[in-house]
Amino acid sequence: NAGVTQTPKFQVLKTGQSMTLQCAQDMNHNSMYWYRQDPGMGLRLIYYSASEGTTDKGEVPNGYNVSRLNKREFSLRLESAAPSQTSVYFCASSSPGTDTQYFGPGTRLTVL
Amino acid sequence: EDQVTQSPEALRLQEGESSSLNCSYTVSGLRGLFWYRQDPGKGPEFLFTLYSAGEEKEKERLKATLTKKESFLHITAPKPEDSATYLCAVGDSGAGSYQLTFGKGTKLSVIP
Numbered sequence: 001n002a003g004v005t006q007t008p009k010f011q012v013l014k015t016g017q018s019m020t021l022q023c024a025q026d027m028n029h030n031s032m033y034w035y036r037q038d039p040g041m042g043l044r045l046i047y048y049s050a051s052e053g054t055t056d057k058g059e060v061p062n063g064y065n066v067s068r069l070n071k072r073e074f075s076l077r078l079e080s081a082a083p084s085q086t087s088v089y090f091c092a093s094s095s096p097g098t099d100t101q102y103f104g105p106g107t108r109l110t111v112l
Numbered sequence: 113e114d115q116v117t118q119s120p121e122a123l124r125l126q127e128g129e130s131s132s133l134n135c136s137y138t139v140s141g142l143r144g145l146f147w148y149r150q151d152p153g154k155g156p157e158f159l160f161t162l163y164s165a166g167e168e169k170e171k172e173r174l175k176a177t178l179t180k181k182e183s184f185l186h187i188t189a190p191k192p193e194d195s196a197t198y199l200c201a202v203g204d205s206g207a208g209s210y211q212l213t214f215g216k217g218t219k220l221s222v223i224p
Contacts, residue, residue: 040216042199106153
């Protein structure tokens with residue numbers, strides 16, 4: 001059981017470049033989430049998917065898009081990266097009937 | 113707006129010196145209060161969920177308690193391996209049921 005996996009672990013982009021962060025879970029969870037974590041800030045929700053086929057905006061969605069590819073996979077796309085998107089990105093998932101979220105190892109993104 | 117405040121921001125303890133971390137919260141209706149542990153460079157690791165005032169949960173040297181306004185994470189006779197950042201989060205029944213609001217964390221250092 002791998003839990004929640006994320007790729008890549010590290011990424012450096014130039015301003016204006018695009019990229020997709022991948023997330024997969026093998027716990028048969030319905031809900032999946034993308035967060036960003038910045039120094040001095042708590043984890044902030046970017047987007048979430050309550051179930052396959054649905055996505056909703058969180059607290060800080062601007063500059064991001066998401067795709068719930070199937071029940072296992074939830075990707076986060078930066079169409080035109082900006083230095084303000086330099087952060088550590090975490091994916092999480094939770095099972096129905098509980099709000100407990102389980103996190104992946106994170107992707108450390110630097111935008112120059 | 114949901115608010116979660118953790119104190120202190122940082123705590124240094126000698127090995128064996130017991131102490132408590134505080135998480136105060138404001139929500140319209142508590143769905144659950146969550147404690148996570150985060151090691152440097154890793155994703156948050158789930159510790160406990162508390163649902164109602166008076167509830168307590170224990171795991172090894174950690175004990176979490178909950179009142180109507182705050183939660184405490186008590187650490188008894190800590191060891192150096194307990195060094196980590198401890199995060200608190202709340203789920204609000206009045207908000208989107210899939211969203212958690214996180215505090216900024218308490219960084220615990222246990223000195224041998």
